[in-house]
Amino acid sequence: DVKVTQSSRYLVKRTGEKVFLECVQDMDHENMFWYRQDPGLGLRLIYFSYDVKMKEKGDIPEGYSVSREKKERFSLILESASTNQTSMYLCASKQGGKPQHFGDGTRLSIL
Amino acid sequence: EDQVTQSPEALRLQEGESSSLNCSYTVSGLRGLFWYRQDPGKGPEFLFTLYSAGEEKEKERLKATLTKKESFLHITAPKPEDSATYLCAVQAGNAGNMLTFGGGTRLMVKP
Numbered sequence: 001d002v003k004v005t006q007s008s009r010y011l012v013k014r015t016g017e018k019v020f021l022e023c024v025q026d027m028d029h030e031n032m033f034w035y036r037q038d039p040g041l042g043l044r045l046i047y048f049s050y051d052v053k054m055k056e057k058g059d060i061p062e063g064y065s066v067s068r069e070k071k072e073r074f075s076l077i078l079e080s081a082s083t084n085q086t087s088m089y090l091c092a093s094k095q096g097g098k099p100q101h102f103g104d105g106t107r108l109s110i111l
Numbered sequence: 112e113d114q115v116t117q118s119p120e121a122l123r124l125q126e127g128e129s130s131s132l133n134c135s136y137t138v139s140g141l142r143g144l145f146w147y148r149q150d151p152g153k154g155p156e157f158l159f160t161l162y163s164a165g166e167e168k169e170k171e172r173l174k175a176t177l178t179k180k181e182s183f184l185h186i187t188a189p190k191p192e193d194s195a196t197y198l199c200a201v202q203a204g205n206a207g208n209m210l211t212f213g214g215g216t217r218l219m220v221k222p
Contacts, residue, residue, distance in 0.1 A: 004154070031208050043155075043198070043212040050208065058209065090154050094208060099145055102154030 002027045004103035006091050012109045019078040021106050023091030032074035033092040033100060034058075034066060043090065049074055081110045113138045113203050117213035124189055124220050132184040132197055132216045140204025144182050146175050147198040149215070155198055189220045 007022035025032065033048040035058075045058030047066040055066050063085060067075040074093075078085055086109050092100040114137045124130055136144065143162055147155035159168040161177040168175045172193065174185045184197055196217045200210040 033208075040214065042214040043200075045209060048209065056207075092154075097143075099157045099160055100208075100210065101157060102147075104152070104154045107152075 002029075002093065002101040004091055004093050004101055006089075006103040006106050008106050009104065010107050010109075012111060013078075013081050014111055015081060015083060017078075017081050019081050019108070019110075021076040021078075021089055021091075021108070023074045023076070023093075023103060024072050025074075025093040025101075026072065027093065027095065028071065029093040029095040030071070031094045031100075032068065033094075034064075034074065034076045035090045035092065036060070036087040037090055037105070038087050046076065083110050086110045113201060113206065113211040115199055115201055115211050115213035117197075117199050117216050119216060120214065121217045122219070124186075124218070126190055126220055126222050127188045129185070129187045129189070131186070132218070134182040134184070134199030134213055135180060136182070136199075136201045136213075138201045138203045138211070141201060142204050142206075143202045144177055145200045145202070145210065146182070146184055147200065149196045149198055158197075186218070189218075191220045191222050194218055194220045 049068040094100040146158040159175040199213045
């Protein structure tokens with residue numbers, strides 16, 4: 001079974017802080033994704049990566065950046081956290097034509 | 112622009128009362144339609160992929176079907192443990208590995 005692990009289940013940060021969300025997958029998948037999930041808005045793609053050091057913007061990249069230095073790890077960075085970035089963040093990975101597999105999410109609160 | 116609309120937003124059923132969830136989509140060249148189940152506080156769990164109109168997939172009490180405009184998730188004789196949010200997502204021909212998600216249907220099955 002594919003295992004996608006997100007480093008924190010819950011995180012509380014302050015406005016203006018730089019925040020790092022980490023995601024690790026154990027199946028050597030090429031593709032990794034970061035989404036945020038908000039009530040009434042569904043899952044929205046922030047960034048994805050199709051290989052080490054490669055990244056593409058999703059639908060809502062503003063205020064975020066990503067890093068993929070190793071194949072198994074994909075990091076989401078909030079450069080200067082704001083209250084409107086309070087959300088559930090979900091990481092996913094996939095290989096080829098197979099479906100995306102998700103981690104259990106990080107619930108991030110920005111105070 | 113690719114769009115996915117799920118209905119109803121919420122559905123309450125009695126145990127054993129069969130019903131269907133709807134996923135309507137507009138996409139440029141469908142490559143795949145995906146159904147996921149999401150429990151509270153967890154990430155989405157993959158259920159089915161459908162690729163072409165007329166295709167059907169089954170798993171226990173769930174059956175997914177696909178037409179050129181919509182997909183249905185039929186739930187036969189549901190049990191309380193089927194209570195969850197069900198998400199539908201599409202992969203368009205020109206979208207690479209990106210998925211567009213619907214808003215989900217929250218299913219509650221009462222004993």
